[in-house]
Amino acid sequence: MKSIRYKAATVRWSCSVARCDQPRMCRVRLLLLCLCVLVAMTLTLALSLANQHPEEFDLPPKPPDLIKDKLNHQPGKPTVAQVKRLISQVNWERLWYFQLRPILIQRQPGSRGSRAVRKHIFSQLDSLSAGWSVEVDSFISETPRGPVSFSNILAVLDPMAPRRLLLACHYDSKLIPSDASEPQKVFVGASDSAVPCAMMLELVTALDAHLKKHKQLMSRVTLQLVFFDGGEAFEQWSPTDSLYGSRHLAEYMSSIPHPPGSEQTTLLNAVDLLVLLDLIGAADPMFVNHFDNTARWFDRLIAAEKRLHTLGLLSSHPKEQRYFIKDMNMGPVEDDHLPFLQRGVPVLHLIATPFPSFLHTMEDTADKIHRHTVENLTKILVVFLAEYLRL
Numbered sequence: 001m002k003s004i005r006y007k008a009a010t011v012r013w014s015c016s017v018a019r020c021d022q023p024r025m026c027r028v029r030l031l032l033l034c035l036c037v038l039v040a041m042t043l044t045l046a047l048s049l050a051n052q053h054p055e056e057f058d059l060p061p062k063p064p065d066l067i068k069d070k071l072n073h074q075p076g077k078p079t080v081a082q083v084k085r086l087i088s089q090v091n092w093e094r095l096w097y098f099q100l101r102p103i104l105i106q107r108q109p110g111s112r113g114s115r116a117v118r119k120h121i122f123s124q125l126d127s128l129s130a131g132w133s134v135e136v137d138s139f140i141s142e143t144p145r146g147p148v149s150f151s152n153i154l155a156v157l158d159p160m161a162p163r164r165l166l167l168a169c170h171y172d173s174k175l176i177p178s179d180a181s182e183p184q185k186v187f188v189g190a191s192d193s194a195v196p197c198a199m200m201l202e203l204v205t206a207l208d209a210h211l212k213k214h215k216q217l218m219s220r221v222t223l224q225l226v227f228f229d230g231g232e233a234f235e236q237w238s239p240t241d242s243l244y245g246s247r248h249l250a251e252y253m254s255s256i257p258h259p260p261g262s263e264q265t266t267l268l269n270a271v272d273l274l275v276l277l278d279l280i281g282a283a284d285p286m287f288v289n290h291f292d293n294t295a296r297w298f299d300r301l302i303a304a305e306k307r308l309h310t311l312g313l314l315s316s317h318p319k320e321q322r323y324f325i326k327d328m329n330m331g332p333v334e335d336d337h338l339p340f341l342q343r344g345v346p347v348l349h350l351i352a353t354p355f356p357s358f359l360h361t362m363e364d365t366a367d368k369i370h371r372h373t374v375e376n377l378t379k380i381l382v383v384f385l386a387e388y389l390r391l
């Protein structure tokens, strides 16, 4: 049947050509030529598609290489005018009265003071225009005083960003009983670590407009704030009686696939760098670099301090390099960075060296806080964040 129909068609076609005049013949040849070109193009396209690698069509795009990307990350280079504009946003009165004061209370894990400080941090973040995703990582852990409820506060600017810069401190205060002779005097841990918490709030407030834009641009590195609970030991510092919040969070983040659905990497791999602030507030602190793998980021802090000094933008700062001192080996200090460090997260540990003389005493109060030091350090960190996040 097939061959008969073909033959009939051929015959009809021949007849038609035979009876045509000259212009009609040209049109037919043209049509034939077009048909040939069309067939040739279709064949070429089919062949080129067949030569492509099948995975380019069958699999989703390759996930970002988190490890390589964080190692290759380059900071931005803000101009003098940009630096001046950025640090002009730092407001001491706001830091002192609105961000620090409400934290200067007793705030042991699970206490009423702890809840009040959490509420304060939520309301501060909620008042910003950048749009922070805030969540509480709550859990109960056994302590020498029995089971206690802990709550880390996590605030992420863009939870969907591939990578994160973590800025952290602990917000709990150490459990230190009041003296019987002065029962009204309680331990408020101004430098340990109320001031670092207030500095973090001031940093994101000063940078609010820039962070809002940064989020809208869907940048690859975002900012995450972590306010750890349970940094302090209830009794004697030990691996089980200390760092309750950071131990829990590091474990939790190492169990969350990131990007979502990934089988190779977790939220912990997404952390470019953990910057931990602790024991800040006393006059003339010194910070040393504790880890070689983050030395280039410590160098950015040194450079920011020198640059702001040269521009005359720091107060009570007689020499260009006063706070950040490199290549002075003071040995590691156990703190909330430890559970992250042990899992391979790069760390910048900004803890005053040596510790303030009033550490873990009732004297760690607001009157020991040196305004210019806190203001200068906040300005240096504004520059650091602006460079790292390329704001």
Ligand SMILES: [Zn+2]
Pocket (backbone or CB within 6 Å): 174, 192, 232, 360
């Ligand atoms: Zn402490």
